[in-house]
Amino acid sequence: MTRQPPTFPSRGPTDHSVRDQIVEAAMQHFGHYGYEKTTVSDLAKAIGFSKAYIYKFFESKQAIGEMICASRLAMIMAVVDQAMAEASSPSDKLSRLFKALVQAGSELFFHDRKLYDIAAVAARDNWPSAAGHGERLHRLIEQILREGRETGEFEGHTPLDEASHAVFLVMRPYISPVQLQYNLETAATAAEQLPALILRSLAPR
Amino acid sequence: MTRQPPTFPSRGPTDHSVRDQIVEAAMQHFGHYGYEKTTVSDLAKAIGFSKAYIYKFFESKQAIGEMICASRLAMIMAVVDQAMAEASSPSDKLSRLFKALVQAGSELFFHDRKLYDIAAVAARDNWPSAAGHGERLHRLIEQILREGRETGEFEGHTPLDEASHAVFLVMRPYISPVQLQYNLETAATAAEQLPALILRSLAPR
Numbered sequence: 326m327t328r329q330p331p332t333f334p335s336r337g338p339t340d341h342s343v344r345d346q347i348v349e350a351a352m353q354h355f356g357h358y359g360y361e362k363t364t365v366s367d368l369a370k371a372i373g374f375s376k377a378y379i380y381k382f383f384e385s386k387q388a389i390g391e392m393i394c395a396s397r398l399a400m401i402m403a404v405v406d407q408a409m410a411e412a413s414s415p416s417d418k419l420s421r422l423f424k425a426l427v428q429a430g431s432e433l434f435f436h437d438r439k440l441y442d443i444a445a446v447a448a449r450d451n452w453p454s455a456a457g458h459g460e461r462l463h464r465l466i467e468q469i470l471r472e473g474r475e476t477g478e479f480e481g482h483t484p485l486d487e488a489s490h491a492v493f494l495v496m497r498p499y500i501s502p503v504q505l506q507y508n509l510e511t512a513a514t515a516a517e518q519l520p521a522l523i524l525r526s527l528a529p530r
Numbered sequence: 531m532t533r534q535p536p537t538f539p540s541r542g543p544t545d546h547s548v549r550d551q552i553v554e555a556a557m558q559h560f561g562h563y564g565y566e567k568t569t570v571s572d573l574a575k576a577i578g579f580s581k582a583y584i585y586k587f588f589e590s591k592q593a594i595g596e597m598i599c600a601s602r603l604a605m606i607m608a609v610v611d612q613a614m615a616e617a618s619s620p621s622d623k624l625s626r627l628f629k630a631l632v633q634a635g636s637e638l639f640f641h642d643r644k645l646y647d648i649a650a651v652a653a654r655d656n657w658p659s660a661a662g663h664g665e666r667l668h669r670l671i672e673q674i675l676r677e678g679r680e681t682g683e684f685e686g687h688t689p690l691d692e693a694s695h696a697v698f699l700v701m702r703p704y705i706s707p708v709q710l711q712y713n714l715e716t717a718a719t720a721a722e723q724l725p726a727l728i729l730r731s732l733a734p735r
Contacts, residue, residue: 448712483730491727494720497713498703507653507709508702515699522696525688526731 344382344392347372351389352440360390360443387452394447395454397433397440402461404429409465415473416527420520422465423496427516430505444502455501462500463493470527479527492523549587549597552577556594557645565595565648592657599652600659602638602645607666609634614670620678621732625725627670628701632721635710649707660706667705668698675732684732697728 350372354363365386369376383389408425412418434441447455467489473479498504499515508515555577559568570591574581588594613630617623639646652660672694678684703709704720713720 480730483726487723487726490719491723494716494724495700495727498709501712504703504709504712507706511699514695518692518696519699521688521692522700522731523727525685526727528735530733 340382347374347379347382348389348392352393355390355393355443356439359439360446390443390446391452391454393440394443394452397444398454398458401426401429401433402458405462405465415469415476415478416524418469418472419466419492419523419527422462422469423499423520423523424516426462426496427499427505427512430499430502431509431512434502434506434509441502441506445506448501448503459493459497459500462496463489466492466496473527477529480529482530488527491526495519495523545587552579552584552587553594553597557598560595560598560648561644564644565651595648595651596657596659598645599648599657602649603659603663606631606634606638607663610667610670620674620681620683621729623674623677624671624697624728624732627667627674628704628725628728629721631667631701632704632710632717635704635707636714636717639707639711639714646707646711650711653706653708664698664702664705667701668694671697671701678732682734685734687735693732696731700724700728 347368351363351368354368354371358367363386365379366376368386368389369379372379383392405422405425408421409418412421433444444455446452467485470479470485470489470492474481474485496519498508499512499519505512552573556568556573559573559576563572568591570581570584573591573594574584577584588597610627610630613626614623617626638649649660651657672690675684675690675694675697679686679690701724703713704717704724710717
């Protein structure tokens with residue numbers, strides 16, 4: 326942020342910065358102790374706020390977790406958007422999409438082990454952020470298939486919604502962090518072989 | 531078993547029947563309390579054996595768990611073999627294979643919740659029985675693809691090992707019980723759409 330604060334004097338932290346401060350402390354804490362083991366009392370103690378004060382900004386621990394999860398997923402989507410912008414064709418988009426998801430997801434898993442726990446809880450309990458992430462990727466796949474049908478790169482016999490959903494199902498074990506942990510060992514191979522299989526399934530007859 | 535026991539008098543249970551008795555008691559116990567929470571002492575108490583006596587037959591709790599896991603996986607493979615015997619063509623085999631795995635796996639999950647826990651631990655810790663199960667299915671897929679190439683039903687351009695492994699990767703989230711639990715909601719749809727996608731990917735050009 327390069328913008329200056331408003332010129333009238335502030336009597337204390339703005340609501341926005343308090344929220345940021347809580348989220349920042351929560352990230353630190355979850356990163357060390359894990360999401361499931363940290364309580365709102367732990368967070369309150371760490372920041373030096375009362376529990377009641379934190380509850381003025383977030384209605385629950387999950388609400389804080391959701392905030393963190395949403396920002397992580399936004400980071401993954403930024404990597405995906407970048408990959409899409411660099412792709413030369415619908416086929417290339419599908420391959421890059423898969424690789425971007427596997428890579429960004431694996432990094433999240435390896436480099437922020439405990440933050441990954443939040444994503445795992447989010448996927449398990451179907452938090453709105455995680456469900457929305459899956460939904461966005463499903464729509465992106467549909468859009469890529471539509472483009473590929475328009476350019477004649479992909480076959481047009483299979484109903485678009487079935488073809489899109491099937492491709493989404495192939496990718497989902499690599500989209501969902503809770504499943505990705507079981508597929509990390511073969512993730513690099515999968516990122517090569519699965520887009521290739523998908524493209525063979527989309528080839529015009 | 532309808533065979534009569536040998537006519538010479540037995541002085542006590544045979545080793546074989548003691549093993550069976552331990553496994554049977556373990557199944558009951560794991561079924562009620564879960565695999566991870568049950569100790570060999572708990573089992574010993576339940577059967578009325580000493581812990582040392584159990585260790586004469588099984589070197590660890592995992593060895594008992596392996597026995598149960600292997601028999602469950604054998605049940606799944608029996609369902610798969612039956613499905614293969616009923617299939618009319620390589621394409622039909624792939625569709626039926628996927629459906630058999632999803633159905634047998636879901637039943638194992640829903641009807642024996644705690645026994646499923648064993649399968650989950652087996653998959654997580656890569657027990658030989660679970661690894662062997664995956665390997666057998668991988669080989670079965672390769673064999674079906676080879677047959678389909680011979681009959682001209684499937685394309686022959688993609689290297690057989692790559693095509694087989696890619697199909698195995700698509701199926702794996704439904705083979706591994708630990709991943710299946712996250713895919714149960716869409717398992718019925720997946721059992722329709724994924725074999726169809728796989729068959730499109732195998733169609734001759």
